[in-house]
Amino acid sequence: MTRTGGVSVLGAGVVGICCARFLQKEGFDVTLIDRDEPGTGTSSGNLGMICSLETSLPLPSMRVLCGAPKMLLDPYGALVVRWRHLPHLLPWLARFVRNAAPSRRWGHAQVMATLMRNTVMAYDSLIEGSSARGLIRHDGAVVVYETDDGFAADAGERAMLKRLGADFDELEGAAIHDLEPALAPNFVRGVHHRGCAQTHSPLGLSLALLDDFRRDGGTIRRANASAISVDAGQSPVIETDCGAIPTESLVVSCGAWSGRLAASVGLKVPLEAERGYHMAVPGFDSGLRRPIIHGESNIGLTQMIEGLRIGGTVELAGLEAPPTPGRAQRIYDVGRRMLADPEHAATAALSDWMGYRPTLPDYLPAIGPSPHHANLWFAFGHQHVGLSLAARTGQLIATLLAGRSPDIDLEPFRVDRFGP
């Protein structure tokens, strides 16, 4: 089917790429615009997990609030605020605290579950007949605990996940090692999340989808957008360093930078960048079969095609501050010790990386139309699960632009839900 009318997708991270590809499948003539090489931003450096219901619980919780003072005192801890950024961050933090209230959190978890339920299915439909198919496996992911106390502390979270319908098995002692023989023997408890899939090359996945996009007539343009406007006929115009780019419809999917562009059309969106780090051990084969998360520290290990990747943690420092020296090294130090043979990983060359998780304070993404402009759409704010949700988001955006009703209620994901 070919539709008349062009759609521009601004921002070619994995969310924008999936939007572009699903729109193309709907018959739209699509142009994907990015200031950098498509797919090479935050979407390239994640841990490759395509999570399902097991990541429906938002980060703000009473437990995180209670643990925050201790965490914040450790400059390399799991959650860090750079104090210079604090004045800017305070309104976002205030909302974060409000959203930690148990009833609000449970409400948001139920809403998030409506999105998370079909993440893997959305990818499966996107990669049908694509070379991307060989880059996704369906073996689940495992959370492992060094202590019974650590495992017990997450019991409430697991109970909520069960209520949401998440599919997992609890593991003990030798069963962990049977599932993942490359892990160190000191893990006493574990959880095998069966619904989680994995790509062992996040960048490779984006590039394969981009090949499909190009092959089917999609256009890719390089331009840095400074603002968006809408002309008298309701057609969006993207102001860029290469001049104004008028378009019939526009989807904004610029990850952590989307808030600035939304502001240019009068939408105040409290978007923060949760910076995360990884250390890559290129060429190193850890023998791990699935993504592994350290339950006590939340640091994750994923065997990629290129080598082992160890990543995680949250640093609230905005979009401009340079990476914190030593932070990726600390993550690596924890992650390496999770392996049966940590010395082996220590012999390889290392490369560190930092990315920006785009996060709204209720931990729900913004997916849907602009409240004021007929041909303007938003798809951003996917926090820790942007890779997981990219295909699902693309599917929903394409459904909306095609004029059909989505299969879930998108009201809670409205871009203007935080007020004017």
Ligand SMILES: Cc1cc2nc3c(=O)[nH]c(=O)nc-3n(C[C@H](O)[C@H](O)[C@H](O)COP(=O)(O)OP(=O)(O)OC[C@H]3O[C@@H](n4cnc5c(N)ncnc54)[C@H](O)[C@@H]3O)c2cc1C
């Ligand atoms: C350490 C770490 C581990 C993670 N692990 C996982 C995981 O295992 N599973 C998971 O689901 N998620 C994970 N995530 C989260 C995930 O990576 C992000 O949610 C996701 O990449 C966001 O994708 P995006 O397309 O919205 O943004 P991005 O990948 O940041 O893409 C945005 C694009 O917009 C472009 N852009 C921005 N501003 C402009 C402008 N003004 N003009 C033109 N172009 C512009 C950028 O150049 C970029 O290409 C992880 C994140 C981190 C940091």
